[in-house]
Amino acid sequence: MRADAPIGVFDSGVGGLTVAREIMRQIPEERITYFGDTARVPYGSKSRETIVRYSRQIIRFLKTRGVKAIVVACNTASAFALEELRPEADIPIIGVVKPGARAAASATRNGRIGVIGTEGTIESGIYTQYLQRLCPDAQVVGKACPLFVSLVEEGWLKDEITTLVARRYLEELKKSDIDTLILGCTHYPLLRSTVAGIMGEGVTLVNPAYETAVSLRTLLRENNLANDGHHKNGENLYEFFVSDAAERFKRIAKSILPFDIMGIRQIQIEDY
Amino acid sequence: MRADAPIGVFDSGVGGLTVAREIMRQIPEERITYFGDTARVPYGSKSRETIVRYSRQIIRFLKTRGVKAIVVACNTASAFALEELRPEADIPIIGVVKPGARAAASATRNGRIGVIGTEGTIESGIYTQYLQRLCPDAQVVGKACPLFVSLVEEGWLKDEITTLVARRYLEELKKSDIDTLILGCTHYPLLRSTVAGIMGEGVTLVNPAYETAVSLRTLLRENNLANDGHHKNGENLYEFFVSDAAERFKRIAKSILPFDIMGIRQIQIEDY
Numbered sequence: 001m002r003a004d005a006p007i008g009v010f011d012s013g014v015g016g017l018t019v020a021r022e023i024m025r026q027i028p029e030e031r032i033t034y035f036g037d038t039a040r041v042p043y044g045s046k047s048r049e050t051i052v053r054y055s056r057q058i059i060r061f062l063k064t065r066g067v068k069a070i071v072v073a074c075n076t077a078s079a080f081a082l083e084e085l086r087p088e089a090d091i092p093i094i095g096v097v098k099p100g101a102r103a104a105a106s107a108t109r110n111g112r113i114g115v116i117g118t119e120g121t122i123e124s125g126i127y128t129q130y131l132q133r134l135c136p137d138a139q140v141v142g143k144a145c146p147l148f149v150s151l152v153e154e155g156w157l158k159d160e161i162t163t164l165v166a167r168r169y170l171e172e173l174k175k176s177d178i179d180t181l182i183l184g185c186t187h188y189p190l191l192r193s194t195v196a197g198i199m200g201e202g203v204t205l206v207n208p209a210y211e212t213a214v215s216l217r218t219l220l221r222e223n224n225l226a227n228d229g230h231h232k233n234g235e236n237l238y239e240f241f242v243s244d245a246a247e248r249f250k251r252i253a254k255s256i257l258p259f260d261i262m263g264i265r266q267i268q269i270e271d272y
Numbered sequence: 273m274r275a276d277a278p279i280g281v282f283d284s285g286v287g288g289l290t291v292a293r294e295i296m297r298q299i300p301e302e303r304i305t306y307f308g309d310t311a312r313v314p315y316g317s318k319s320r321e322t323i324v325r326y327s328r329q330i331i332r333f334l335k336t337r338g339v340k341a342i343v344v345a346c347n348t349a350s351a352f353a354l355e356e357l358r359p360e361a362d363i364p365i366i367g368v369v370k371p372g373a374r375a376a377a378s379a380t381r382n383g384r385i386g387v388i389g390t391e392g393t394i395e396s397g398i399y400t401q402y403l404q405r406l407c408p409d410a411q412v413v414g415k416a417c418p419l420f421v422s423l424v425e426e427g428w429l430k431d432e433i434t435t436l437v438a439r440r441y442l443e444e445l446k447k448s449d450i451d452t453l454i455l456g457c458t459h460y461p462l463l464r465s466t467v468a469g470i471m472g473e474g475v476t477l478v479n480p481a482y483e484t485a486v487s488l489r490t491l492l493r494e495n496n497l498a499n500d501g502h503h504k505n506g507e508n509l510y511e512f513f514v515s516d517a518a519e520r521f522k523r524i525a526k527s528i529l530p531f532d533i534m535g536i537r538q539i540q541i542e543d544y
Contacts, residue, residue, distance in 0.1 A: 039322050040312050045425070050311050050516045150422040153317070161436050168433070244322045270542050 001068045001091065003227050006031035006239070007216070008062030008070040010055075013041035014249055015149070015186035016073030017256040019096060022209040023071070024238070027217050029227045031237045033065045037269060039243035042149055043076040044118025044185065051120065055081035059089055060272040061241075068225050069093065071216060075100075075117050075184050075208070079124040092219050097121075099215045100182050100208025101130035105138070107204045108180040112139045114173040114203075116195075117184030119144045127184060141176045145169040145185075152187045153252065158194065166194050174199065182206045190256070243269040273340045273363065275499050278303035278511070279488070280339030282330045285313035286521055287421070287458035288345030289528040291368060294481040295343070296510070296529075299489050301499045303509045305337045309541060311515035314421055315348040316390025316457065323392065327353035331361055332544040333513075340497050341365065343488060347372075347389050347456050347480070351396040364491050369393075371487045372454050372480025373402035377410070379476045380452040384411045386445045386475075388467075389456030391416040399456060413448045417441040417457075424459045425524065430466065438466050446471065454478045462528070515541040 009020050013036045020034050035058055037043075043051055055077045062070055069092040072078045078095025086093055104113050104127075115127040122144040131138045148169075151162045173181065181203050183189055189207045196205055220226040242249045246264045253261050281292050285308045292306050307330055309315075315323055327349045334342055341364040344350045350367025358365055376385050376399075387399040394416040403410045420441075423434045445453065453475050455461055461479045468477055492498040514521045518536045525533050 039318060045517070045520065046311060047517045146426055147419075147422050150419050154418055161433065161440070164433050164436070245317070245319045248317065 001225060003068070003225050004031070005066050005068035006033040008033050008035070008065065008067030009073050010035040010037070010058045010062065010070070010077075011074040011186055012037050012043040012076070014252045014256065017253055018186050018189045018207070019071060019073035019209040019212055021257055022213040023216060026213040029229045030220075031227070032239075033062060033067055034238065034240045035062060036240075036242045036249055038245050038249055039269065042118070043074060044120050044149060045146065046120065048080040048120075048124075051077055051080040052084055055085055056088070057269050057272040059085060059093075061267065061269060063091070064272070067091065069216070069220060069223070071212065072096065073186055073212070075186065076120040079121045079126040092223050092225070094212065094215055094219060096186065096208040096212045097126050097184075098130055099211035100184060100206060101127055101134060103208065103211040104180050104182050104206045105131060105134035107206055108135075108138070110177070110179045111135060111137050112141070112176065112178045112180075114176065114178040114181040115140060115142045115184045116145050116169070116173070116181065116188065117142070118149070119146055121184050127182060141173055141178060143169060143173055148185065148191060149187045152190050155255070157190055162191065162194055163198070166191065166198055170195065170198050178203060180204045180206060182208065184208070240264040241267055243267060273497060275340070275497050276303070277338050277340035278305040280305050280307070280334030280337065280342040281345045282307040282309070282334065282342070282349075283346040283458055284309050284315040284348070286524045286528065289525055290458050290461045290479070291343060291345035291481040291484055293529055294485040295488060298485040301501045302492075303499070304511075305334060305339055306510065306512045307334060308512070308514045308521055310517050310521055311541065314390070315346060316392050316421060317418065318392065320352040320392075320396075323349055323352040324356055327357055328360070329541050329544040331357060331365075333539065333541060335363070336544070339363070341488070341492060341495070343484065344368065345458055345484070347458065348392040351393045351398040364495050364497070366484065366487055366491060368458065368480040368484045369398050369456075370402055371483035372456060372478060373399055373406060375480065375483040376452050376454050376478045377403060377406040379478055380407075380410070382449070382451045383407060383409050384413070384448065384450040384452075386448065386450040386453040387412060387414045387456045388417050388441070388445070388453065388460065389414070390421070391418055393456050399454060413445055413450060415441060415445055420457065420463060421459045424462050427527070429462055434463065434466055435470070438463065438470055442467065442470050450475060452476045452478060454480065456480070512536040513539055515539060
């Protein structure tokens with residue numbers, strides 16, 4: 001595997017771009033091949049079995065693009081599919097859950113940690129598992145926030161309705177004396193200021209994207225896969241694929257990435 | 273084709289059960305095979321090309337179950353896929369859009385008709401086309417309400433947040449002097465009272481499901497496919513299939529159907 005090969009990053013849709021953005025920022029010399037599964041989005045309310053099947057197809061597709069490593073930039077897919085698919089991938093593969101848990105474990109002072117995410121992620125209990133491995137005494141409170149993804153996709157980021165929805169979802173967490181809250185879905189960093197306003201200054205918000213990019217860099221170095229820096233210029237570093245509705249993807253991507261996506265290609269993911 | 277064969281009814285998920293319920297009520301002697309595409313729900317924000325591909329697979333699946341006719345109980349699929357797939361189906365097939373337009377055309381007195389639906393349905397302009405064929409002077413105002421489906425799936429049917437969202441979406445329609453409003457997505461009848469409260473008594477709400485069941489009955493009679501009434505007892509008349517998460521489907525179905533779904537089977541729809 002060549003060190004100048006791209007890193008594959010995938011998500012059910014646009015949310016994973018918050019992770020791609022962090023990789024671009026922290027490791028600007030790396031190429032990225034992004035895939036958003038817009039034909040089958042969302043993943044958060046679907047079963048483990050289905051998410052494993054979808055993720056397997058995406059990994060096969062990314063490998064046809066010659067990626068040297070894969071980032072599962074979707075909490076639900078990381079929760080359901082990562083461990084099962086790692087042996088099949090035969091290239092390094094990381095998700096966002098373990099890095100997110102690690103960041104939260106170092107941020108907490110009172111050992112009480114909240115996690116918000118999709119139904120799939122919360123019901124899997126995966127953040128609790130990882131957190132309790134890192135600090136066995138941790139108290140973890142999870143809460144699924146199914147409407148958050150739709151609100152982000154509607155573009156209602158700073159909005160009285162979004163605030164009301166967030167207040168309802170976070171009510172229980174506010175009462176539970178947590179000092180750290182994991183934004184356990186890649187769409188949620190876009191609601192950061194709303195969530196921060198409700199939780200208050202005493203609660204540290206953890207975006208797993210930051211720590212995921214840190215882990216990725218370590219992983220690449222350990223596997224002698226880090227790019228040596230002799231790369232083409234910025235605009236050719238990134239390529240984007242979706243399984244549906246490229247224009248819609250491009251429109252929402254504008255609010256996440258610091259540049260406009262130019263060439264975006266649509267593929268039929270069921271063929272992989 | 274035997275007259276005692278079932279009618280195939282499909283939707284992206286649970287929403288089409290509002291249509292199935294109306295068929296059960298109006299034509300209780302007919303058997304129904306329902307399919308909900310829960311592995312790929314929602315359809316409303318996806319492209320024509322993708323919805324055609326998904327609908328084609330579902331029609332193939334329903335035909336393996338021996339259905340004598342098909343009801344596309346999803347406005348987005350009716351808008352995007354019905355005309356293209358009708359020639360391939362080789363059994364009678366109807367959607368919900370044409371019946372809905374007909375009901376609205378007879379209900380309106382001032383010729384000003386509103387339509388609410390998914391982005392796909394509204395952007396297709398299909399209701400406007402049908403309505404203007406029926407009454408060439410009709411003024412049609414469409415409005416996509418993307419969050420409505422998520423609110424229904426969250427179970428927030430009578431809720432202050434749902435009312436605020438509905439007020440925002442319906443604001444423009446309220447100002448436009450319509451006297452008739454089509455609930456152009458099969459999830460929306462579940463928000464009927466919220467929508468009615470906002471639009472006021474002067475606006476007639478049209479649920480295409482009622483007129484779809486009327487059209488279905490006519491279609492069956494014209495094709496000599498109406499069941500003669502020598503059927504098994506109620507509990508064996510209906511069968512349900514989904515492409516994912518049967519338990520979740522069952523839970524939401526409870527609020528739509530007047531009985532609990534017992535045997536529900538999961539299939540892999542991409543195989544068709």
